[in-house]
Amino acid sequence: DIQMTQSPSSLSASVKDRVTITCRASQGIGNYLAWYQQKPGKLPKLLIYGATTLQSGVPSRFSGSGSGTEFTLTISSLQPEDVATYYCQKYNTAPLTFGGGTKVEIK
């Protein structure tokens, strides 16, 4: 099975900082990569799919890039409401593995 590895597992940054999270697949998955945001005590929320497509209603400070085996989620200007854990997930074929998550905090 394809493994999904996220880094870092946690980060602390200041408001307005640029934040980048990486997700690596152990084999190529094309662009079948989604990013989810989960705030404490809340449901996961789809942010980006197809590696680069912003889900409707998601602020434009979020962006995704990559294809094949290496992907990134970027928050161009971190806001207090972005405190959450972020997960990548492959969805080309089963198993639809999630990455381990990246916890984002405000410094």
Place this chain on the structure above:
Amino acid sequence: QVQLVQSGAEVKKPGASVKVSCKASGYTFSTYGFSWVRQAPGQGLEWMGYVSAYSGHTDYAQKVQGRVTMTTDSSTRTAYMELRSLRSDDTAVYYCARDQGGTYLIEYWGQGTLVTVSS
């Protein structure tokens, strides 16, 4: 609007079974499929499996293969996940999640069902 409403919290003893339901509304039921995802306390998201409401086709994660059955009932617009031979490490919030249609991409989530396994 799409809504997925799950059944309530469960407390089970080790070795028992649990069946969680997920009632869908706001769209054509048989056009989409459901993933089941769980999250142990303080842990990340774990994909458990998928069931197509159109064909009944299932895919299960290796970790739960043999203990899990996922089904749908179009007459009641409900998806089900049954997990057998429960262990303490099955304690988690279990989510049903609907796909986008045409792909496995998860677009909508149920509210979650806490399953606690304890003697």
